[in-house]
Amino acid sequence: MIAYAHAALPLVEEARPSPSPKVHGDGRLDETLCAQLIAQIKAGDLVAFDRLYRHTREDVARTLFHLVGRNAEVEDLLQDTYVRLLKAVKGFRGECTFRTFLYRVCANVALSHLRWRRRRPEDPCDVLPDAECPHRTPEQEAQRTEAIALVQAALEKLSPKKRIVFVYHQLCGMGPEEIAETVGTSVNTVRSRLHHARLEFHEAIQRRVGRTA
Amino acid sequence: MSCPDTSTLWSLEAGELHGDSRAATLAHALSCLACQSTRNELRETLSLLSVDARPAVQWSRVDAALDDVSAKEMLRRAGPLPLWKWMLPAGGFALLAAAVTMLVHSPAPVTTKPVVVAEVAAAPVMEVTAPKPIAEVQSLHAGKQRLTFSFGSGGHGELGPHSSATVDGSLITLSSGTLIASAERELVIHAGAVSVKGDGRVKLSVSQSSRFFEVAVSDGAVLVERADAQPVWIHQGESVRFDRAKGTSVSKKADVGAQVKQRTPDPGVEKSSEELFLGRAEHAVQRGSCGDFLLGLETLAFDAEEEPVRERARIVKARCHDARVEPDKAGIEYRRYLRDFPTGNFAEEARKAVQAE
Numbered sequence: 217m218i219a220y221a222h223a224a225l226p227l228v229e230e231a232r233p234s235p236s237p238k239v240h241g242d243g244r245l246d247e248t249l250c251a252q253l254i255a256q257i258k259a260g261d262l263v264a265f266d267r268l269y270r271h272t273r274e275d276v277a278r279t280l281f282h283l284v285g286r287n288a289e290v291e292d293l294l295q296d297t298y299v300r301l302l303k304a305v306k307g308f309r310g311e312c313t314f315r316t317f318l319y320r321v322c323a324n325v326a327l328s329h330l331r332w333r334r335r336r337p338e339d340p341c342d343v344l345p346d347a348e349c350p351h352r353t354p355e356q357e358a359q360r361t362e363a364i365a366l367v368q369a370a371l372e373k374l375s376p377k378k379r380i381v382f383v384y385h386q387l388c389g390m391g392p393e394e395i396a397e398t399v400g401t402s403v404n405t406v407r408s409r410l411h412h413a414r415l416e417f418h419e420a421i422q423r424r425v426g427r428t429a
Numbered sequence: 430m431s432c433p434d435t436s437t438l439w440s441l442e443a444g445e446l447h448g449d450s451r452a453a454t455l456a457h458a459l460s461c462l463a464c465q466s467t468r469n470e471l472r473e474t475l476s477l478l479s480v481d482a483r484p485a486v487q488w489s490r491v492d493a494a495l496d497d498v499s500a501k502e503m504l505r506r507a508g509p510l511p512l513w514k515w516m517l518p519a520g521g522f523a524l525l526a527a528a529v530t531m532l533v534h535s536p537a538p539v540t541t542k543p544v545v546v547a548e549v550a551a552a553p554v555m556e557v558t559a560p561k562p563i564a565e566v567q568s569l570h571a572g573k574q575r576l577t578f579s580f581g582s583g584g585h586g587e588l589g590p591h592s593s594a595t596v597d598g599s600l601i602t603l604s605s606g607t608l609i610a611s612a613e614r615e616l617v618i619h620a621g622a623v624s625v626k627g628d629g630r631v632k633l634s635v636s637q638s639s640r641f642f643e644v645a646v647s648d649g650a651v652l653v654e655r656a657d658a659q660p661v662w663i664h665q666g667e668s669v670r671f672d673r674a675k676g677t678s679v680s681k682k683a684d685v686g687a688q689v690k691q692r693t694p695d696p697g698v699e700k701s702s703e704e705l706f707l708g709r710a711e712h713a714v715q716r717g718s719c720g721d722f723l724l725g726l727e728t729l730a731f732d733a734e735e736e737p738v739r740e741r742a743r744i745v746k747a748r749c750h751d752a753r754v755e756p757d758k759a760g761i762e763y764r765r766y767l768r769d770f771p772t773g774n775f776a777e778e779a780r781k782a783v784q785a786e
Contacts, residue, residue, distance in 0.1 A: 278482065415434075
């Protein structure tokens with residue numbers, strides 16, 4: 217029997233043969249622009265911060281939504297993220313990409329929030345996003361809502377650390393090395409968390425659709 | 430070959446397997462019904478992950494919150510009181526105006542009374558920030574910076590910008606401007622016709638301008654005496670204000686302790702500086718050379734005590750960006766203006782500018 221050890225999984229992002237269905241955030245951040253804006257922010261330019269915020273906010277909002285799963289919490293966490301970013305940006309010296317830096321802030325904000333939320337009673341009423349697209353038919357909108365509910369329910373089953381790794385890899389298109397740099401852990405730990413997160417996520421989805429006991 | 434686990438099949442579906450491992454896994458999966466079933470389930474799972482889960486964010490709410498926070502953070506970084514940034518051009522303008530006046534008119538003595546300087550012209554000027562012990566009667570005058578000093582037995586004082594006072598032990602005579610004082614024992618402050626007396630631990634601010642006189646207490650209690658009014662006790666968290674024109678006490682309100690901690694400036698001096706600065710900035714906008722005024726304008730737009738000053742500073746800042754051909758920045762300022770002053774005097778101008786973007 218072949219042993220498929222999770223640590224040996226070839227998760228490297230080199231030359232993917234087919235486009236992954238994930239990756240909504242990949243390639244959206246203009247690193248050059250971000251670097252220029254950060255230099256201006258360090259010099260006290262408030263407008264540069266505003267531009268950086270507008271350039272990144274959609275990605276950050278979507279990422280935070282996947283990380284915490286509740287629409288109403290996203291706005292507060294967005295504020296938290298950008299406040300932290302503004303305070304942390306003066307220490308950003310370009311050792312990593314801005315995306316890694318930004319997602320590190322997101323991960324810290326989400327992790328704190330998820331840990332805090334685990335100690336509080338669950339409010340099931342605010343799971344779904346309510347952003348409606350005028351181009352979708354009611355049936356498409358219903359399917360989309362159902363899909364998002366399934367995904368969020370399955371994500372809720374993951375521990376915060378596994379969830380961050382899973383979301384960053386599956387939904388933000390980050391490779392294990394970048395995730396390791398973002399969350400401050402080893403690549404092997406990231407692969408291990410991703411391996412378990414995938415199994416747990418898939419199992420949770422199958423349970424939800426009634427295929428597994 | 431045995432069936433690969435779900436995670437490996439996931440990697441196969443996601444295109445993450447390469448070379449031999451991909452070929453071997455794929456060859457097995459194509460010939461194994463169980464693996465084909467798992468692959469079908471995984472495709473469904475992956476398709477769920479591709480759904481666009483864009484949250485509905487009320488960006489205006491987030492924008493507004495972040496505007497305030499980021500402006501505060503930037504001001505904090507710029508320093509606690511970056512007055513010099515805009516006092517320099519304002520002072521330069523004042524000197525220029527004085528020079529022009531002297532050239533145009535005869536060299537007769539100026540009849541208008543300078544706000545502070547004339548009263549303390551003979552006093553030694555101490556531009557220091559470290560506390561200076563006062564051993565004997567001494568006149569103090571703060572220039573552009575605040576002046577801190579110690580007095581009596583363990584007392585500490587701080588004169589606001591352009592303020593002046595005479596200190597004799599525990600007796601302080603405030604000639605003009607603002608004084609913040611804390612004392613452990615006896616403290617007497619004379620300011621014009623008003624006396625403030627504390628006995629014991631007390632911290633307070635005393636401000637006087639041509640229009641009013643105000644005492645605010647953040648710790649302890651003081652007795653405020655005035656020749657033509659009943660003495661009044663002002664306790665921690667309270668303030669009292671006398672209107673010089675009306676000659677009566679006009680207010681005694683609670684919860685103002687913070688203003689002592691926040692170094693209440695002299696409104697009389699500050700107001701004229703603000704107006705001077707704004708006028709100078711508007712002039713610079715017309716000339717298209719207003720870049721040096723931007724930080725000062727932001728400070729005023731964010732922090733000025735009076736709303737008309739904040740409003741005018743915001744619109745002047747927007748015009749300045751317009752003059753500098755910075756449409757993005759101008760747009761942000763116009764939107765901020767509309768957010769803060771939707772029915773303001775310049776709302777129509779701001780609205781047109783935003784619509785024209």
